[in-house]
Amino acid sequence: MPNHNYNRGRAFEYRVAKLYRDKGWFVFRSAGSHSPADLVCAKAGEIIAIQCQTDKYFTPVKIEQLAELIKENGWQAMLYWMDNRKLQSREIGDSKNNE
Numbered sequence: 001m002p003n004h005n006y007n008r009g010r011a012f013e014y015r016v017a018k019l020y021r022d023k024g025w026f027v028f029r030s031a032g033s034h035s036p037a038d039l040v041c042a043k044a045g046e047i048i049a050i051q052c053q054t055d056k057y058f059t060p061v062k063i064e065q066l067a068e069l070i071k072e073n074g075w076q077a078m079l080y081w082m083d084n085r086k087l088q089s090r091e092i093g094d095s096k097n098n099e
Contacts, residue, residue, distance in 0.1 A: 005054075008054055009052070009053075009054055010031075012052050012053075012054050012080075012082065013029060013038050013039060013052045014029075015087075016038075016039060016050060016052050016080045016087075017029060017039055017041075020039070020041045020048075023043075024043055025041040025042065025043040025048075026041065026042045026043065027039055027040070027041050028040045028041075028042075036049065036051070036062065036065035036066045036068070036069045037049035037050055037051060037066060037069065037077075038050055038051055038052045039052065046076070047073070047075040047076070048075065048076045048077065048078055049066060049069055049070055049075050049076070049077045049078075050077070050078045050079075050080060051063075051066050051077070051078075051079050051080070052079075052080045052081070053079070053080070053081045054081065054082055055081060055082065056081045056083060056088070058079055058081075063079075063092070066092060067092055070092065076091065076092075077091065077092035078090070078091055078092070079091075079092065
């Protein structure tokens with residue numbers, strides 16, 4: 001039996017990855033969510049770690065792991081989610097929205 005949540009999540013990660021590839025970024029995908037970042041994008045010495053959710057719920061553990069990853073490496077980090085069929089995003093550390 002296919003896992004529809006996994007397929008939906010994977011499709012969403014592909015959508016976000018395409019946004020970055022279309023802007024010239026090299027994108028790595030961590031399949032199966034076994035790392036703090038679903039996607040890691042690199043371009044001209046810049047690195048962005050991305051966590052994707054099909055809804056806005058990001059577990060505190062995932063946020064903490066992602067924050068630690070970027071702190072240790074000097075990277076940037078973004079969160080992407082869907083809200084009323086619209087792609088939403090925010091940078092980690094941006095106080096405009098809550099997790």
